[in-house]
Amino acid sequence: MIWLTWRQHRLEGLGTAVVVAVVVLVVGSLVVAVQPLLEQIRHACSIVVDDSCGRALIAFQSRFGMFQQPLYLAFLVLPVLPGFFIGAPLIAREFEQGTDQMVWSQGITRRRWLLVKLAVLGSATAVMAGILALAGQEWSTSVPDNSYSQWFAFDVQGPEFVAYVLFSFALGVAAGAAIGRTVPAMAAVLVGFVVVRTAIGLFARPNFLPPVESELSGPLFSGQGQAWMMGNPRPADLHGNTVGTDQFDQVTNACLHPLGGVVPGNFDLQACWHEHGVKLLQTYQPAERFPLFQGIETAIFVIAAIALLGLAAWLVGRRA
Amino acid sequence: MSVALNATGLGKQYRNRWALRDCSLRVPSGRITGLVGPNGAGKTTLLRMAVGLIKPAAGEISVFGWSPTGQPALVLARVGFVPQDRPLYRRFTVGDILQLGRHLNPRWDQAAAVARLARLDIGLNRKIAHLSGGQQAQVSLALALGKRPDLLLLDEPLSNLDPLARREFMRALVEVVAAEGLSVILSSHVVAELERVCDHLVILNGGRVQVVGDIDELVALHKLLIGPRLDAAVIGGDATVVQATHTEHQSAMLVKVGAHPVGADWEVHDVSLEEVVLAYLGNPAAATLPAPVMEKAG
Numbered sequence: 001m002i003w004l005t006w007r008q009h010r011l012e013g014l015g016t017a018v019v020v021a022v023v024v025l026v027v028g029s030l031v032v033a034v035q036p037l038l039e040q041i042r043h044a045c046s047i048v049v050d051d052s053c054g055r056a057l058i059a060f061q062s063r064f065g066m067f068q069q070p071l072y073l074a075f076l077v078l079p080v081l082p083g084f085f086i087g088a089p090l091i092a093r094e095f096e097q098g099t100d101q102m103v104w105s106q107g108i109t110r111r112r113w114l115l116v117k118l119a120v121l122g123s124a125t126a127v128m129a130g131i132l133a134l135a136g137q138e139w140s141t142s143v144p145d146n147s148y149s150q151w152f153a154f155d156v157q158g159p160e161f162v163a164y165v166l167f168s169f170a171l172g173v174a175a176g177a178a179i180g181r182t183v184p185a186m187a188a189v190l191v192g193f194v195v196v197r198t199a200i201g202l203f204a205r206p207n208f209l210p211p212v213e214s215e216l217s218g219p220l221f222s223g224q225g226q227a228w229m230m231g232n233p234r235p236a237d238l239h240g241n242t243v244g245t246d247q248f249d250q251v252t253n254a255c256l257h258p259l260g261g262v263v264p265g266n267f268d269l270q271a272c273w274h275e276h277g278v279k280l281l282q283t284y285q286p287a288e289r290f291p292l293f294q295g296i297e298t299a300i301f302v303i304a305a306i307a308l309l310g311l312a313a314w315l316v317g318r319r320a
Numbered sequence: 321m322s323v324a325l326n327a328t329g330l331g332k333q334y335r336n337r338w339a340l341r342d343c344s345l346r347v348p349s350g351r352i353t354g355l356v357g358p359n360g361a362g363k364t365t366l367l368r369m370a371v372g373l374i375k376p377a378a379g380e381i382s383v384f385g386w387s388p389t390g391q392p393a394l395v396l397a398r399v400g401f402v403p404q405d406r407p408l409y410r411r412f413t414v415g416d417i418l419q420l421g422r423h424l425n426p427r428w429d430q431a432a433a434v435a436r437l438a439r440l441d442i443g444l445n446r447k448i449a450h451l452s453g454g455q456q457a458q459v460s461l462a463l464a465l466g467k468r469p470d471l472l473l474l475d476e477p478l479s480n481l482d483p484l485a486r487r488e489f490m491r492a493l494v495e496v497v498a499a500e501g502l503s504v505i506l507s508s509h510v511v512a513e514l515e516r517v518c519d520h521l522v523i524l525n526g527g528r529v530q531v532v533g534d535i536d537e538l539v540a541l542h543k544l545l546i547g548p549r550l551d552a553a554v555i556g557g558d559a560t561v562v563q564a565t566h567t568e569h570q571s572a573m574l575v576k577v578g579a580h581p582v583g584a585d586w587e588v589h590d591v592s593l594e595e596v597v598l599a600y601l602g603n604p605a606a607a608t609l610p611a612p613v614m615e616k617a618g
Contacts, residue, residue, distance in 0.1 A: 001423060001424065004420055101368070101404075102403055105399070106424035107393075107424050108424050108425075
């Protein structure tokens with residue numbers, strides 16, 4: 001049965017290997033290419049934020065900025081492919097060509113046929129996805145720290161990327177078993193994957209845990225490190241009750257007016273706000289929740305994948 | 321009689337049409353049984369049920385005493401199946417198909433399968449998609465026989481084949497049956513094809529079994545009576561009318577003869593199997609052979 005799986009899917013296997021090799025090659029050479037400039041940026045920007053830091057950042061942006069978007073998009077799209085090309089035809093093509101009648105009347109039960117196919121193709125796909133996830137991680141950490149937030153790269157790396165791939169594969173298998181025709185099953189993968197990924201990414205992920213609200217800290221607002229900022233800061237009084245933007249702007253102007261337009265780097269605007277009884281609150285997901293969120297997202301997609309494969313197995317069995 | 325396939329009260333409904341309805345029959349082992357009936361009679365459904373591809377909605381089916389869906393591993397190891405349209409993976413080579421058989425069947429006989437195809441001059445490295453329809457049929461047969469089945473099921477194996485390919489296919493089939501004594505159930509809607517190779521016949525019509533019996537007996541039991549125009553009721557004897565056609569002056573009746581002779585007014589003619597089958601198929605309600613024909617001792 002393993003032999004048959006290999007014989008039937010070796011073309012898809014070859015295609016996947018080529019795609020993964022190309023991505024790894026592109027990402028690998030980019031990661032190597034950015035190192036000197038990255039080193040320079042780290043050095044220049046670690047001491048004082050002055051001209052040389054800014055220039056190095058601009059140089060980085062002009063040389064490598066153009067790769068950022070396409071690579072990100074590529075990593076968003078890649079997980080659809082296994083569902084499209086491996087999952088959807090897995091059962092649907094057998095139905096279409098009537099070969100299910102032939103192969104299911106050989107000396108093994110169809111339960112075993114499906115089990116071996118899913119195990120072999122699923123694990124091979126997961127390994128390939130793992131390689132891509134590592135490449136995505138390498139790339140997302142090879143950009144200057146101050147333009148990088150781990151949350152931007154959430155979708156293109158780590159265990160959740162592997163989970164997306166497994167989900168896509170399982171969605172294809174289930175759609176193929178339910179619909180019985182390859183092309184509509186492919187369309188179902190496309191629609192289903194985009195809808196589920198978008199819904200989870202936009203609506204569920206921000207609420208995996210209730211966000212935290214706290215005051216923007218530090219002199220001026222240097223941000224909450226690698227936290228995931230949600231929405232705009234909210235002006236409030238010291239008890240946390242929202243105050244009007246007008247009132248807040250007046251306070252800020254009052255604080256900055258005596259300085260005559262020159263704001264020294266060590267000026268503590270926050271302290272001045274506090275003196276006037278206001279503060280600025282920001283809603284966010286703390287940086288240290290990142291691995292937990294990765295885990296939750298991975299679990300959602302892996303469980304969905306298992307459920308879909310279960311559905312496919314049930315549909316195949318029910319055809320008896 | 322040792323039984324290869326036994327069905328009682330089989331039923332299967334697709335949307336609101338019954339593919340099989342209260343279908344009961346016994347197919348003896350060691351015989352070549354022809355399964356005839358018009359398109360949509362339930363032949364394919366019955367064969368698929370026998371190999372566990374379809375589960376009966378009602379009734380029971382067993383193959384050598386095992387349930388195809390209840391004990392699939394036991395049945396699948398012993399039943400060879402050539403599905404309708406003889407599907408094969410078109411991108412495979414002939415050798416790949418045999419490898420498939422070897423990997424998926426515990427009792428696979430690679431040497432015999434290779435020899436069978438070599439005799440037909442079908443090279444193992446040829447692509448399925450490049451073979452003629454007749455050659456593809458032969459590969460399908462080799463795949464089904466390679467598992468050394470005790471029962472071979474063939475669903476319309478001759479459809480879309482040219483006459484030469486049909487003859488070659490039937491020859492290959494008859495040879496292996498003679499050599500290995502396996503049981504065969506072969507479906508077709510062309511009776512003439514079956515008459516040459518089959519010794520047992522099942523007529524399926526509208527999802528029900530209409531006739532079961534040995535072909536020789538069926539032919540011997542049926543006569544064509546020609547006489548002056550008359551009603552069926554006055555044939556005399558205890559013959560059962562299967563089909564009656566009347567012209568202005570004459571009546572022709574295909575009857576199943578009984579123990580007593582028919583009236584002397586009738587000219588009695590022998591009939592061919594095809595005439596018998598067509599008579600039954602033309603009159604679904606007309607007659608069902610009673611049990612004694614299939615309850616042969618042995």
